[in-house]
Amino acid sequence: MAKQLIVDLHIHSHFSRATSPNLTLEHIYTACKTKGINIVATGDFTHPAWFKELSSKLVPTEQGLYALRNASQLDSAVPLSCRDNLVRFIYSVEISTIYTRHGKVRKVHTVVVVSDHTKAQKLNAILQKRGNLAADGRPILGMDTEELLKIVLSVDENALIIPAHIWTPWFGVFGSKSGFNSLEEAFGTYARYIYAVESGLDSDPFMNQHKADLGNRTIISTSDAHSAQKLAREATILQCSLRYRDLAEAIKTGDSRFVGTIEFFPAAGKYHLDGHRGCNVKLHFQQTKRIGGICPVCKKPLTLGVLYRINELEKGSVTDFSKSIEYIVPLADIFRDIHAVKSASSVSVVKDTGKAIEILGSEFNILRHVPTSHIRKAGFEELAQAIENMRSGKVVIDPGYDGVYGRIKVDFCRLKKPNSFNLRLI
Numbered sequence: 001m002a003k004q005l006i007v008d009l010h011i012h013s014h015f016s017r018a019t020s021p022n023l024t025l026e027h028i029y030t031a032c033k034t035k036g037i038n039i040v041a042t043g044d045f046t047h048p049a050w051f052k053e054l055s056s057k058l059v060p061t062e063q064g065l066y067a068l069r070n071a072s073q074l075d076s077a078v079p080l081s082c083r084d085n086l087v088r089f090i091y092s093v094e095i096s097t098i099y100t101r102h103g104k105v106r107k108v109h110t111v112v113v114v115s116d117h118t119k120a121q122k123l124n125a126i127l128q129k130r131g132n133l134a135a136d137g138r139p140i141l142g143m144d145t146e147e148l149l150k151i152v153l154s155v156d157e158n159a160l161i162i163p164a165h166i167w168t169p170w171f172g173v174f175g176s177k178s179g180f181n182s183l184e185e186a187f188g189t190y191a192r193y194i195y196a197v198e199s200g201l202d203s204d205p206f207m208n209q210h211k212a213d214l215g216n217r218t219i220i221s222t223s224d225a226h227s228a229q230k231l232a233r234e235a236t237i238l239q240c241s242l243r244y245r246d247l248a249e250a251i252k253t254g255d256s257r258f259v260g261t262i263e264f265f266p267a268a269g270k271y272h273l274d275g276h277r278g279c280n281v282k283l284h285f286q287q288t289k290r291i292g293g294i295c296p297v298c299k300k301p302l303t304l305g306v307l308y309r310i311n312e313l314e315k316g317s318v319t320d321f322s323k324s325i326e327y328i329v330p331l332a333d334i335f336r337d338i339h340a341v342k343s344a345s346s347v348s349v350v351k352d353t354g355k356a357i358e359i360l361g362s363e364f365n366i367l368r369h370v371p372t373s374h375i376r377k378a379g380f381e382e383l384a385q386a387i388e389n390m391r392s393g394k395v396v397i398d399p400g401y402d403g404v405y406g407r408i409k410v411d412f413c414r415l416k417k418p419n420s421f422n423l424r425l426i
Contacts, residue, residue: 004239004259005038006364007247008232009092010111010164010198010222013044016137020227025057025089029068031228032087033078036362039065039247040231041092041113041222044137045120046127055117058089064115064244065090079358088242091120094164094224095127096140096171097148104179108145108186109138109171111198111222112152113160115244123155145173149190160248161193165200165224167306168271172200174211174313176304181313182213195252196220201234202269202306202400205261205325210315218254221261229345232364233330235262260324262364267399268406271305275401282401285311303402327393329410331356331363334386338412356380382412 014023023043032040042058044050058066065088068074075083092113099106114120127133131141141148152159163183169175173186180186183194196218199208205219221234237259240246250257266272275282279297285308295302304312332344332353339348353363359378360366366375367387375384389395390410400406 002239002241002257004237005242005247006036006232006262007039007236007238008037008223008225008234009039009041009090009113009160009162009220009236010094011041011043011092011225011231012094013042013047013050013137015044015047015050016226018226019137020229022228023226025053025068026070026074027228028231029071029087030074030078031231033075033082033085034357034362035232036082036085036364037232037235038086039088039090042066042089043092043094045091045093045114046095046124046133046139047137048124048128048134050137051120051124054089054091058117060117061088062242062244064247065242066117079354081358081361085362086242090244090247091115091117093120094138095148096138097143097145098140099142099144101144101179106145106179106186107171108173108178108180109164110145110148111160111162111164113162113248114152114156115158115248119156119159123152126151126155145186146188146190149187149193153190153193158245158248160196160251162220163194163197165202166197167203167309168200169303169305169309173197174309176309183217184213196254198222199234199261199263200224200269200306201264202266202272203310204263204266204327205321205323207266207306207310209321210310211313212315218251218258219261220251221263229330229332232262233328234264236260237262237324254323258323260326262368263325263327265327265329265395265397265406265408266306267397268408269306270400270403270405271303272307272406273399273401274302274305274308276300276302277402277404282399305401326368327390327395328367329390329395329408331366333408334383334390334410334412337409338382338386352380352383356383386410386412 012019061067163173166172169177183191220236223233225231238250240250240257274288276295335349335352336344372384396409398407
């Protein structure tokens with residue numbers, strides 16, 4: 001039987017705006033090793049400088065997958081417990097299309113995954129005639145989403161075309177600012193080539209069960225990481241061979257090879273609820289409806305969040321969802337609370353996170369698999385209790401809104417019952 005693979009198909013490089021300089025191939029590789037990620041997106045392959053780096057530093061391995069050329073030189077910096085973790089890259093990019101349709105401005109982000117380096121190169125050659133690819137790692141193109149899909153499929157019929165973070169207000173295809181209520185409305189006849197969508201940090205597969213046109217599509221999770229530390233904060237679990245073709249088919253069909261997803265607690269996403277951060281106003285969608293969507297402080301329209309849109313759009317019958325869904329909190333965030341410090345990058349947090357990984361294995365191994373009795377025996381009593389609480393959903397969440405991330409607290413004391421996680425239920 002094929003080994004389970006942790007897959008993150010949507011990340012960025014240091015050439016994207018508002019990203020960390022540590023998003024180099026070397027840092028991505030070592031972060032994947034220590035976290036336990038097996039297949040990771042290159043991100044940003046349309047950017048000329050990044051594509052040049054990908055071309056020189058990645059070498060083909062299995063069909064459609066790539067290894068870092070100097071990987072063995074980096075392994076000495078990886079904890080011994082993680083050195084056997086396999087890491088492969090796959091060519092992926094998020095594209096921002098901004099255009100006018102029926103008199104309205106549309107803004108949609110779409111993840112494109114292609115089957116090899118040559119296909120990425122051919123796509124770049126076409127898209128560079130349609131916009132300045134060097135301006136941003138996530139290119140902004142003034143073309144209709146239908147046209148983008150037509151171009152991608154003409155280059156690579158095996159490409160994965162995945163609408164990104166589909167519910168977020170500004171660039172999600174179903175977001176409150178996009179103006180689209182269905183995939184067919186957004187992508188026209190090319191909607192039939194969309195086999196999967198990305199739920200985004202603010203929703204999970206359960207919250208997508210009611211949307212009629214998602215019933216026959218796979219719901220994947222990705223990190224959309226803007227720093228190496230955020231890699232696989234959400235991810236997809238596959239059980240297939242190490243080949244692009246099998247990976248793509250698993251996602252397209254959602255069959256038994258598609259095991260499930262690893263999720264951010266959705267209430268902590270930065271657009272989960274409605275509100276105005278400048279006015280310090282945060283509202284549940286039912287409250288927003290009662291006041292007509294107008295901010296009680298500044299009297300301007302509120303930013304309508306993910307929960308609002310999910311409840312606003314027409315619902316179909318509930319999809320029978322049988323895939324695995326696991327909710328996690330990053331190890332560094334847990335240690336931040338244990339040490340009662342503000343930053344997950346503080347010296348004490350970094351030290352204990354590294355120590356735990358050295359002893360117990362990769363971050364995902366600790367969060368998902370290591371028995372808490374073993375964590376206690378290794379000397380991490382508070383961590384063991386926190387992970388017990390996390391695994392059973394006993395978390396406290398101050399929900400996110402209008403671009404402000406929510407705050408997750410996984411208590412390292414013995415909680416009797418979960419708190420505000422039920423905000424995700426609709």
